[in-house]
Amino acid sequence: MLKTRISFFREQxxxxxxxxxxxxxxxxxxxxxxxxxxxxxxxxxxxSKFIEGLGIEIFILALYALSFDLIFGVTGLLSFGHxxxxxxxxxLTGIALKTLGLPLYAVIGLVxxxxxxxxVLFGLVLPRVKGITFALVTLGMASVFHIVVMSSDVxxxxxGDVGLQGVVVPAxxxxxxxxxxxxxxALIILFLAYWLYKVFVSSPTGRVCVAIRENEDRAKMxxxxxxxxxxxxxxxxxxxxxxxxxxxxxxxxxxSPTIADLGFTVTALLIVLIGGVxxxxxxxxxxxxxxxxxxxxxxxxxxxxxxxxxxIYVAFVLFIPYGIxxxxxxxxxxxKEGIQRLLRLFQVKPEEGEPKPQQSK
Amino acid sequence: MMDNEVIIETxxxxxxxxxxxxxxxxxxxxxxxxxxxxIGPNGAGKTTLFNxxxxxxxxxxxxxxxxxxxxxxxxxxxxxxxxxxxxFQITNIFPNLTVFENIRLASQAMEKGNFKFWMNASRxxxxxxxxxxxxxxxxxxxxxHLIASTLPHGDQRxxxxxxxxxxxxEVLLLDEPTAGxxxxxxxxxxxxxxxxxxxxxxxxxxxxxxxxxxxxxxxxITVMHLGKVLAEGTPSAIAANKEVQTAYLGGLYELDV
Numbered sequence: 001m002l003k004t005r006i007s008f009f010r011e012q013x014x015x016x017x018x019x020x021x022x023x024x025x026x027x028x029x030x031x032x033x034x035x036x037x038x039x040x041x042x043x044x045x046x047x048s049k050f051i052e053g054l055g056i057e058i059f060i061l062a063l064y065a066l067s068f069d070l071i072f073g074v075t076g077l078l079s080f081g082h083x084x085x086x087x088x089x090x091x092l093t094g095i096a097l098k099t100l101g102l103p104l105y106a107v108i109g110l111v112x113x114x115x116x117x118x119x120v121l122f123g124l125v126l127p128r129v130k131g132i133t134f135a136l137v138t139l140g141m142a143s144v145f146h147i148v149v150m151s152s153d154v155x156x157x158x159x160g161d162v163g164l165q166g167v168v169v170p171a172x173x174x175x176x177x178x179x180x181x182x183x184x185x186a187l188i189i190l191f192l193a194y195w196l197y198k199v200f201v202s203s204p205t206g207r208v209c210v211a212i213r214e215n216e217d218r219a220k221m222x223x224x225x226x227x228x229x230x231x232x233x234x235x236x237x238x239x240x241x242x243x244x245x246x247x248x249x250x251x252x253x254x255x256s257p258t259i260a261d262l263g264f265t266v267t268a269l270l271i272v273l274i275g276g277v278x279x280x281x282x283x284x285x286x287x288x289x290x291x292x293x294x295x296x297x298x299x300x301x302x303x304x305x306x307x308x309x310x311x312i313y314v315a316f317v318l319f320i321p322y323g324i325x326x327x328x329x330x331x332x333x334x335x336k337e338g339i340q341r342l343l344r345l346f347q348v349k350p351e352e353g354e355p356k357p358q359q360s361k
Numbered sequence: 362m363m364d365n366e367v368i369i370e371t372x373x374x375x376x377x378x379x380x381x382x383x384x385x386x387x388x389x390x391x392x393x394x395x396x397x398x399x400i401g402p403n404g405a406g407k408t409t410l411f412n413x414x415x416x417x418x419x420x421x422x423x424x425x426x427x428x429x430x431x432x433x434x435x436x437x438x439x440x441x442x443x444x445x446x447x448x449f450q451i452t453n454i455f456p457n458l459t460v461f462e463n464i465r466l467a468s469q470a471m472e473k474g475n476f477k478f479w480m481n482a483s484r485x486x487x488x489x490x491x492x493x494x495x496x497x498x499x500x501x502x503x504x505x506h507l508i509a510s511t512l513p514h515g516d517q518r519x520x521x522x523x524x525x526x527x528x529x530x531e532v533l534l535l536d537e538p539t540a541g542x543x544x545x546x547x548x549x550x551x552x553x554x555x556x557x558x559x560x561x562x563x564x565x566x567x568x569x570x571x572x573x574x575x576x577x578x579x580x581x582i583t584v585m586h587l588g589k590v591l592a593e594g595t596p597s598a599i600a601a602n603k604e605v606q607t608a609y610l611g612g613l614y615e616l617d618v
Contacts, residue, residue, distance in 0.1 A: 204469055204485055205478040211466050214455035221415070221453075223441035223470035223528065232476065 012198065015281065019191050026052050026180060043179050052183040054295065056175065059186040060247050061271065062287035063193055066280060067240035068268035073278030074201055075233040076213030078135045080265050081122065081142030085238045087260035088114055089245025091149060094164040094255050095157050104170050108246070115242035119235040126234075127227050130216075139262065146260040164255040175251050186247055190284070193240050197280050200236065209233050213278075274316055276323030285324050365393040368532060368564050369414065369445075374423035376409055383409040385588035386423070391532075391566060391581075396558050398567045398575045401585035407568045408450060410585070411534050414566070415447035416440040427532075441470060446530035450537040450568070452517045456510035460501050460520055463509050465492045467527035491527060499523040499553070515546045522550070526557065532564045533557075539571060547571065551578060576600065 009016065026048045027037045035045035043049060064086050071077045089111050096107045125137045149158045158164055169175070175182045200206045208229045211219040219226050249255050258264060267290070275286025293312065297305035320327055369391040376384040384406040391397045399407045412418040414425060416437040424433045427443060440447070455463050468491040469475065469482070483489060496505050499519040504512060509520060518538060525533055538554065539547045555578050558565045569575050575582065575596070582599045584591040592602050599605055 199481075200478050202481050202483075203478045204472075204475050204480070204482045207462070207466060207469065207482045208475060210458070211455055214457055215453065217417075218453050218455065219466075220438045221417070221441070221447060222467050222524070223438050224475070225436070225438050228476075232478065236478075 012195070015191070015194060019187070022055070022187055023184070025055070026183065041180065043177065049179055052179050053175070054291065056179075056183055056186050056247075056251055058287050058291045059190045060244050060251065061267075061291055062284040063190050063244035063247070064241055065268050065271040065275070065283040065287050066190075066193060066197060067237040067244070068265075069272045069275075069278065069280055069283040070197060070200075070237045070240075071233050072269070073272055073280075073282075074206065074213065075209040075230055076216075077126075077230060077233070078131070079122070079138040080135045080262065081138030081140075082237075082241065082268050083260055083262065083264035084142035084145045085115070085118060085241035086245040086248070086264065087145065087149065087257075088118055089242030090249040090255050090259055091158055091164065091245075092242075093246040093249035094167045097169070097249075098164070098167045099157055101168075104173070108243075111242050111246050112239065115239040116235060118242075119231070119238035122234055122238075123227075123231040126230050139265075142260070142262070142265070146257065149257050149260050158257070159255070161257055163257060164249075165253065167249060167255070169250050173250060182251065186251075189243065189247070194280065194284065197236075197240075201280065205229060205232055270313060272323075274313070274323055276326030276329070279323070279325040279329065282323050282325035289324070365395065367391065368393045368428060369566075370426040371410075371414070372424045372426065374410070374413055374425065375421050376406075376413055376418060377421045382588050384413060384420075387585075387588075387590055389583055389590060389593070391564060393564055394558075394562050395580040396555070396565045396567065396578055397581045397583065398569060398579035399583050399585060400569065400572075400575055401591070404587075405585040406588040407585055408536055409588075411447065411536050411566075411568065415445060415534055417447075441528050441530060444531035445534065446525040446528055446532070447534040448521045448525045448536060448538060450540050452514070452521055454509045454517060454520055454524065456508075458509060459506050460509055460512065461492060461496065461505040463520055464495050464523050464527050465489070467524040468492050468495070471528045495523045495527045498526060498557075500549075515542045518542055518550070522553070529561075530563075532566065534566045536568045537570065538567070539569065539574070547574065554578070 026040050026045070029048040029051050030037060030040035030045040033045055033047040035048065039045055040048050064082075067085065068079075068082050071079055071082075092111055092114050093107055096102045096110055097104075102110070121141065122138060125134070129137050148154065150161050152160055154160075155162075172178060173182055173185065201210070208219065208224050208226075209232075211222075211224070212226050212229060216226055245259070248259065271286035271290045272283055273286070274289055275282025275284070293309060294305070297308055301308055316323075322330060367390045369389075371387055371389050374384060374387045375382065387406075387410060399410065401407055409418065413420050416432075416435060416439070419434050424431055426432070427445065430443075432440070432443060432445075435443075455466065458466075465482070465488060469485060469488050472485050472488050474480070474485060493502075493505075496502055499522055501516060501519055501523065504516060509517065512520065518540070522535070522538055525535070535554065539550055542550065551574050554565060554567070557563060567575070567579065577596075579596055581593065582596055583593045584599060584602075584605050592599060592605050594602070
């Protein structure tokens with residue numbers, strides 16, 4: 001038991017290092033802009049506060065893309081209704097806080113229940129449709145939700161096409177005041193979700209999900225009731241996406257209805273394609289690249305940025321079809337070997353003797 | 362051998378595809394611990410019959426009785442839990458997973474704890490051990506960590522066989538296990554099938570085109586033609602049957618005595 005836990009830490013060394021760096025990032029930025037860690041702690045450094053904001057957006061996107069990767073990349077279900085998972089969490093949080101005036105823990109419970117209900121709703125069509133038909137049916141369900149949210153009949157609650165404004169965020173987590181705290185909370189939620197997903201994928205349940213992606217008919221023949229496994233993946237993804245939506249509702253001053261439309265599902269698809277389908281870590285890296293690219297291009301090119309972004313994504317899909325992490329996992333050994341060979345060429349003694357090709361262990 | 366109890370029985374089993382009657386009122390009895398071969402020309406309905414027996418297709422008419430229980434129209438994933446395993450003529454594996462993972466998944470299906478999503482799959486009791494046993498049995502130990510799609514065809518056939526051995530079913534439906542294999546690999550695989558059938562007290566149903574193989578290892582042969590059962594009997598009786606000679610063997614096969 002202890003041994004497996006330790007080996008898990010060793011396997012997840014890079015994510016843990018990344019977590020520590022990201023935790024320290026606001027303070028490091030603070031030092032560069034000339035504000036002491038204490039000032040950053042008190043949310044007084046302006047650049048570090050800005051970076052924290054960008055970071056929070058990236059964490060929320062990453063959480064959302066991660067959940068999409070679980071059902072698309074791991075289980076092989078192409079859902080075009082994933083934005084609904086996120087939007088239900090966001091709107092429910094907004095309405096519960098603003099109109100119903102519920103305390104935050106009650107909101108979290110409500111979102112949890114709603115997430116399970118919507119996963120079951122998607123699950124209802126699962127045994128009947130497959131592949132592209134599933135994509136279209138889920139698109140239909142999400143579109144209905146989008147139309148309902150936009151309609152003037154419920155505008156008192158959802159804000160219609162203007163968006164939901166004036167959500168009263170509890171003071172201890174209010175991103176305008178306690179931004180650093182929000183940053184830490186979002187980051188830790190993302191890390192825990194990533195960890196949970198990693199555990200899930202290497203668990204018996206997750207292995208069957210991968211088998212379903214590879215060859216669902218064969219998985220059935222082997223004796224798995226594949227419906228249950230797909231439903232399990234949908235539930236986990238729905239809960240994660242809904243809580244990403246909750247964070248979104250708490251962080252953004254306005255909950256815009258664009259988070260419920262097809263474009264936002266495509267955002268998740270794009271992030272996963274950039275990072276590497278089915279790699280999980282790719283969803284996080286992809287969200288980082290996506291958000292930063294968007295930010296930098298908008299800042300330096302302005303209005304025509306989306307044209308350039310589009311071209312970059314096309315190039316990405318054409319030339320790096322496995323995404324950043326997917327390509328890394330494929331080429332890692334070749335690159336490591338290449339570096340060793342270079343070192344030998346320059347008569348530098350390699351640290352660990354001869355380079356080892358991928359062992360057939 | 363014929364005295365053993367009947368393990369699989371079909372009653373007027375039929376399957377239509379539009380106007381085509383692929384399997385037409387087939388009544389066969391398969392006895393426990395026998396090696397029962399199904400032969401027949403292409404399009405005789407052998408694979409369709411297998412699809413009906415393994416739950417991949419549901420019949421238009423008729424019933425499948427397994428150990429006295431009606432299992433017609435049960436969902437396909439229940440069949441292996443009843444004790445019927447099936448391999449495919451066209452290799453049907455998880456192409457992007459390793460050989461080990463392919464077989465591990467096949468044995469995991471029989472374990473409790475498929476929904477322990479918090480636990481590493483390698484910690485399932487017996488599953489890992491069973492997987493290595495099977496890999497060794499089918500002779501893929503050196504290749505256990507290769508991606509299945511990179512294996513040569515003959516090894517993929519062995520993997521296919523391994524995936525049906527791992528859950529340890531009572532009845533094995535083998536659809537042309539030697540299809541596309543190099544001629545020198547065939548005897549080895551046939552020997553393996555024979556061993557498994559005898560050592561494990563298994564019932565094997567086999568579709569096979571290689572007449573020498575069929576004649577040498579089976580206890581009972583059923584000849585199918587145009588969806589119907591043309592003849593049934595011991596290998597020597599089948600080889601001597603005039604009707605079978607004209608329909609299938611074409612007078613070319615002579616029994617080596």
